[in-house]
Amino acid sequence: AQRVTQPEKLLSVFKGAPVELKCNYSYSGSPELFWYVQYSRQRLQLLLRHISRESIKGFTADLNKGETSFHLKKPFAQEEDSAMYYCALSPHTGGFKTIFGAGTRLFVKA
Amino acid sequence: DTGVSQDPRHKITKRGQNVTFRCDPISEHNRLYWYRQTLGQGPEFLTYFQNEAQLEKSRLLSDRFSAERPKGSFSTLEIQRTEQGDSAMYLCASSLEAGGATEAFFGQGTRLTVV
Numbered sequence: 001a002q003r004v005t006q007p008e009k010l011l012s013v014f015k016g017a018p019v020e021l022k023c024n025y026s027y028s029g030s031p032e033l034f035w036y037v038q039y040s041r042q043r044l045q046l047l048l049r050h051i052s053r054e055s056i057k058g059f060t061a062d063l064n065k066g067e068t069s070f071h072l073k074k075p076f077a078q079e080e081d082s083a084m085y086y087c088a089l090s091p092h093t094g095g096f097k098t099i100f101g102a103g104t105r106l107f108v109k110a
Numbered sequence: 111d112t113g114v115s116q117d118p119r120h121k122i123t124k125r126g127q128n129v130t131f132r133c134d135p136i137s138e139h140n141r142l143y144w145y146r147q148t149l150g151q152g153p154e155f156l157t158y159f160q161n162e163a164q165l166e167k168s169r170l171l172s173d174r175f176s177a178e179r180p181k182g183s184f185s186t187l188e189i190q191r192t193e194q195g196d197s198a199m200y201l202c203a204s205s206l207e208a209g210g211a212t213e214a215f216f217g218q219g220t221r222l223t224v225v
Binding site: 004009034043044045046049086088097098099100101102103 | 113114143145150151152153154155158166168201203213214215216217218219
């Protein structure tokens with residue numbers, strides 16, 4: 001079964017602390033993995049995708065096929081990072097059905 | 111705002127009534143998706159269009175739900191005989207085909223409340 005699991009509903013860290021939002025997936029093929037973010041009162045938007053292998057707003061995510069994980073990390077959290085984060089999976093074969101996790105709310109305290 | 115737009119933003123309806131939502135995608139995007147999001151959950155895929163063709167439908171989409179994209183531009187999602195369980199945020203997204211999975215741009219959503 002295709003599934004994305006985000007084990008933490010809420011993650012609270014202090015400003016300047018490292019942050020890691022966990023994501024595990026279940027998929028038989030080679031999917032594309034994404035992180036989407038939703039800031040307060042804004043629409044859902046793409047943060048990063050694993051094939052780009054880039055850092056966006058200081059966030060990085062590495063696909064670990066052995067552990068079927070795609071954790072999102074940032075070394076020093078900022079208050080403006082407070083938002084809802086969704087891990088998502090899309091079949092690499094061109095399928096268009098993106099499967100989302102339940103989301104993790106990140107709260108960065110001053 | 112040249113992004114994906116959805117109308118209305120909020121809809122309150124009585125159980126048993128029909129409702130219709132509209133989505134206007136980014137103009138050059140040929141793919142359009144509908145998702146449903148309930149409290150505490152991520153978006154759940156409902157259906158997908160490539161131009162005007164509806165290519166995939168989720169089992170979540172009962173026969174009370176119908177979606178159209180008649181000219182390959184805007185799309186409508188209709189729910190007939192609404193039930194309280196239909197209360198959710200309905201999200202529309204669009205993307206441009208570029209081979210494989212691509213970034214989807216989301217609208218603000220339509221929040222449906224069935225009373």
